[in-house]
Amino acid sequence: MRLCSSLLSQNVKSRLVVRPSTTIHRSDPFSNFMVTRDTEPLSLDNLQRIDSVNQAVVFSFKNTALSKVIDLQKKQDIKWDPVKYMAGKLRGIISPIQAYINISKKFSSHSLVYDSRFFQLHYFPEDHFISCFRKSKPSITVKSTKKYYLNGKVLNKNQKYFNESKILKTDEAELIKIQATMARLASRHRNNIPSEFAYLRRDLKLKVKMPFIEEWCRLNGDKAIQERNRSESKNATANTVESEAKKSLLDKFGRSTVGTAKDGYYLYIVRIFPDVDTLDEFKKEINKSVQKVADLNWDKFLTPKKGPKGKTWVEAFNDSINVKTINRILKISRFPFELGREQSKG
Incomplete structure (x- = not known):
């Protein structure tokens, strides 16, 4: 009996889950920043700009204030870039968790998936502790180092x-x-390291996010999440069940297949800022990094080089997290969710 029970206990695994707080009402503004299992991904498909001013064209008259507003709006519509618009919706992780990671210096070498002369990319799957607190699907943070004068x-x-x-x-x-x-x-002038300037850091984020979201959608990252959301829906119709036989973006475990862009948290640490001479090369490197993550084989990627047998490096990292400490931080920050562990058979 002891042998049987020990074998059963080895098959039981715990995973981190984020759920509504029992002490803070979820109407708190922070609740709008958190993604859930059902959150729709960012997508460039059928993206249309709904503009109430354009709907009022029938009421416009020449040489009126309204007509001038409409003319201005038309000019803005011509300049409107859907990729730039969607890139602006890419978010990172909530600030309390970001601060906790920075202070505790908790990291994992397994997350480094791409390294170029411009930047390093660390990728964290959606069930990783950090990804549990992401604010968009996918989630991205762009940081810079002070390496190059x-x-x-x-x-x-x-x-x-x-x-x-x-x-x-x-x-x-x-x-x-x-x-x-x-x-x-140059001692009498301001620092000549690009990361010292706020406007360059803002510009850098856009130069990373625009090619990122375009390539991520091209590799069907949005479609894979939508497909999984439909398959997991409690109100799945018979048509949905039939369509599952034709799906090709998810494996039998509901994970993105090799070659399909993946959900999760992407952390870019930029060494060299793109400029007029290197912008095209920089964009190509961003595309390659997204492709690199898409081409990851889940079993090979998650298998740790060292660590407890039978556990992925993500599970080992999650096991090291003190749930009480995290919930204390979230409560102090008045965040309306709390972290918990959920048992599941592996």
Whole structure:
């Protein structure tokens, strides 16, 4: 009997779930920022701008205030970019959890999935602790480092930019000398590191998010989530059940297939800011990073190099989370949800 019970206990796994708080009313404004299992993904399909001013065209007259407003609105409609609009709806994770991660320095090396001269991409699946608190589907955060003076555009002896290739130790010593000289020459001016400027950081986010959401939708990330939402709907119709036999974006476990963009949390840490010379290359790197995540094989990606046997690195990370501490942080921040553990058979 003891052997039987121990075997059964090994098959039981716990996963983190976020549910409405029992102490804070969910009408709190923060509740609008959290995604749930049923939240619809961001999508570029059939995206139309509903504009009440355009509906009032029939009431416009020439040389009136209303007609001028409508003319202005028409000009704005011509400039309106659906990709830019949807990129603006991409969100990260809620601030209390972001602060907790930054302070506790909790991270996992397994999350690093793409590394280029421009940036690193860390990806966290939707059942990861961090992804549980994302504010959009998918979720994204763009950070920058203070690594390169003058955005790395310092020429070496061969008249090539140091950031054009991996910096060798010999080049790095030369680069440090040049940077020290430049710092003395520019000491009376503001910092020449791009990440020091707020307007460049804002511009950077848009330059990451626009190619990201376009590529993510092209790889059917939105359709995969919509398909799963339909299959899990309690009010699924007979037509929905029949269509499941034809689905190709989800595997038998309800996960995105290889080649399909994945839901979750994407953290971009940018080293070199894109400029007029490198913007096209930067966009291509963003596309490659989204494709890299889409091409991940779930079983290979989740299997840890070290750690407890029978557990993925996501499960091991989630097990390390102190639920009481997190709920205390959420309560102090008056967040209307709380974290809990749910047992399931693995």
